[in-house]
Amino acid sequence: MWREIAPDDRVEIEVDGFRVVAYSFGRGDETVFCLNGGPGLACDYLREAHSCLVDHGYRVVAFDQLGTGASDRPTDPALWTIGRYVEETETVRRVMGLGAVHLLGHSWGGWLAIDYALTHPQNIRTLILEDTVADMPHLALELERLRSALGSETVAMMQKHEAQGTTDHPEYMAAITLLNYRHVCRLPEWPAPVRRSLSDWNMGPYTTMQGPNEFLYTGNLKDWNRIPDLPKIDVPVLITVGEHDELTPACAMRMKGALRNAEIHVLRNASHMPFYENPADYYPALTGFLARHRIN
Known part of the structure; x- marks a missing residue:
């Protein structure tokens, strides 16, 4: 189960x-290399949820992506591309001497992990895709389905503000807050590492790459689709998804159908953060997968 652990090393790269x-x-001789979501979030929320894998003999590494947390925060929007983050990830792996890793990507980190696996396949032992997608146009349809549950009047109000560019209006933000508590984290009190990451959110990378919120994709990733490329990934893949996830089980099944060697776990009573919402089911799924594909 997750707990906050002080890192053994803090490395500037x-x-x-x-x-x-x-x-x-x-x-540990084998490394779980964690890529957190966002874009624009410090790695606290994912780091604290997975550092406990040291109890199973793994080394766990996470990093604050450029623009987040303790890392530098340049303001040039040209930096906020998935390709640049792929090469940043490779630089961190190489400088830290991690060798071939169990690559774990959550949410946006899953998109990054997929592109990394396609670009540097020799550097991964397994791929763990958590609460993520590989097809943004399909996700857009799923998000519309989730939003429709708010009712036609609310959806019309949201569409009006999106058309006007007033997505910071209180009534629009109220709808987003409701969706967040349904599909991002269903706990009445969000865990401290989640609150820390969210309170330090850099909206520069987020709006450039994704959009103004979790339910509207307008950034440079809105047309990203790696479903045709997923058959090229030949390492074992674990897919986890909350049953109420904003990045829905349908999106997860779309990935599984395209991958050559994947298993999927849909986690009950959870949305986008099953490691906090349902740790009793999440951790056995993760540690069981890792144990089955352990080299040492």
Whole structure:
């Protein structure tokens, strides 16, 4: 189960002239390399949920992606591309001497993990795709379905504000808050690591790459689709998804159908953060998968 653990090492890495900060836990021979969601979030929420894998003999590494957390925060929007983040991820892996890793990506980190796996396949042992998708146009349809549950009047109000560019209006934000509590984290009190990451959100990368909120994709990833490329991934893949996830079970099944060697776990009573919402089911699914594909 998750708990907050102080990292054994905090490493500053130069990436294209900028400083990126990474955190390492444990001394295991095999590494779980975590790519957190966002874009624009510090890694706290994912790091604290997975550092406990040291109890199973793994080394766990996470890092604050450029623009987030303790890493440098440049303001050039040209930096906010998935391709640049793929190479940043490779730089962190190489500088830290991680070798071939169990690559774990959550949400946006899953998109990054997919592109990384397609670009640097020799560097991963397994791929763990958590609460993520591989087809943005399909996700857009699923998000419309989730929004429709708010009722036609509310959806019309949201569409009006989106057309007007007033997505910061209180009535629009109220609808987003409701959707967040239904499909992002269903706990009445969100865990401290989640609150820390959210309170330090850099909206520059987020709006450039994704959009103004979790339910409207207008950024440079809105047409991203790797379903045709997924058959190229030949390592074992674990897909986890909450039954109420904003990145829905239908999106997860679309990935599984395209992958050559994947298993999927739909986690009950959970949305976008099953490691906090339903740890009793989440951790056995994860540790069981890792154990089955352990080399040592």
